[in-house]
Amino acid sequence: MRKQGCLLVYFALVVFCTYAQNKPTGLMTDLLKKTGEVFINGYPSTLDHEEIDSAIEPVQTAKILSEYPSFSWIVPNKGKNTLQSGYRIILSDSLNLIQKGEGNVWDSGTVNSGRSVSVAYRGRSLQPRKVYYWRVKAITDNSEESDWSDIKSFRTGDELKPYQSSSEVLVKSVEHPVLCSTRDDNWFFDFGKASFGQLLVRLTSETGNDTVIVNLGEKVRDGRVDSRPGGTIRYQSYSLALLKGTHLYRIKVHKDKRNTLEVAVKMPAYIGEVVPFRYAEVLHYGNKLDKEDVIRESVHYPFDDSTSFFRCDNDTLNQIWEMSKYTMKATSFTGVYVDGDRERIPYEADILINQLSHYSVDREYSIARKSLEYILKKPTWPTEWILQAILIAWYDYMYTGDARSLEKNYPLLKNRSLMQLKTSKGLISTTTGLQTSAFLQSINFNKPIQDIVDWPGEERDGFVFCDHNAVVNAFYYEALKIMEQIARVLNKQEDRLFYAKAHQEVYKLFNDTFFD
Secondary structure, three states: OHHHHHHHHHHHHHHHHHHHOOOOEEEEEOOEOOOOOOEEOOEEOOOOHHHHHHOOOOOEOOEEEEOOOEEEEEOOOOOOOOOEEEEEEEEEOOHHHHHOOOOOOEEOOOEOOOOOOOEEOOOOOOOOOOEEEEEEEEEEOOOOEOOOOOOEEEEEEEEEEOOOOOOOOOEEEEEOOOEEEEEOOEEEEEEEEEEEEEEEEEEEEOOOOOEEEEEEEOOEEOOEEOOOOOOOOOEEEEEEEOOOEEEEEEOOOOOOOHHHOOOOOOOOOOOOOOEEEEEEEEEOOOOOOOHHHEEEEEEEOOOOOOOOOOOOOOHHHHHHHHHHHHHHHHOOOOOOOOOOOOOOOOOHHHHHHHHHHHHHHOOOOHHHHHHHHHHHHOOOOEHHHHHHHHHHHHHHHHHHOOOHHHHHHHHHHHHOOOHHHEOOOOOEOOOOOOOOHHHHHHOOOOOOOEOOOOOOHHHOOOOOOOOOOHHHHHHHHHHHHHHHHHHHHOOOHHHHHHHHHHHHHHHHHHHHHHOO
């Protein structure tokens, strides 16, 4: 009976909270949720936007780079099947005015529309290095007008363009080990999950003449951090000379030669270098160490763990789901989707998988867009992956409703359809002399691309590479289909008809060529 009473109370609270919130929530500016927050080296601060210029410390905040940003919000829930029928947005450069409900920069007026995602700003172009405030109210299909939303602030960047994607500031999460053990003055710590981060440890020396060894790694062997894990599994070791007394030491991560090359994505100075590790050791330390003395600062793109949840009666499936969700958070440490720690390079295939998976577990769209626009400028070499950029661009639009990236990058997306590689057979080939310098320049690449058929050689089930390959042309067909849809969205009727005819022809040629 007590359990039933608790459930009833919980249900009543949920219903009360749902109906009490008669205002839009979850405001986003240009797909960013945290535009109103000011950070100091990965941590939220007490500063607001008006105090940034007077701050002594180096501070970070997400900056809007578009002269005409978009606005998004969650429609207030007024009960089952509630729909928005209208909205009103006000934008001000004065906190005092916006608090009074006045938009001295822009007032949309009441707009009859159900749109609440990526609503375009229609005022005069915004100014650089300026703080703006906005709020919105919604009208539902029962003609009820909501209260004003909470105020959302944002700061514009130093240089603005009509459209330019923005990104969130990288953040740090403080974590302590979940397991601690010791033997013969050697301490072992397990954080439960691997992350890209940095280690801090509080140590004491009575004399100032002590030296300890600190090891970090992703793999264990015989109860110790594996110093020879193989491949690109990470292990690092540090010698730390202790000062007299008790101090909190920050372990300076070693720089890796390969993942800090010019082509790699660099860690920002406000974060510093990171290394992936789950396990840590402190060797030759005779004093006591508690879990609270060992701190891992995990670096990642902002991630709301509470947005999604999954549980079933199959524990293995639960663990797989949790690992998959956590992986998207942990590997977001550079601010774009990369291959991991091996190269720290964005690859189209990795982006595509991360993009669709991330959409399913968090209300987060900016890192996928930033990754897309990164690889449009800096593509990788496999033919299929050049084509996959078109899929990524289309999914970005489908999940955000924001066509500005499609519009800006449309000429490049057309080039990445690889129609310049179409042979007399009507299919594409990278081995028949069509990769001219003009073609490579058109896709922002400086050397010939190659078919990959992305499986190790011994796992390709006898796949034979020819001038015209099935895998590559399957992606080619899909890219042409999507280009038809993109042309439709951008109201490019002639192109839409062109791509419709093209993919229909490839469909027939593909089946005639690759099926017995």
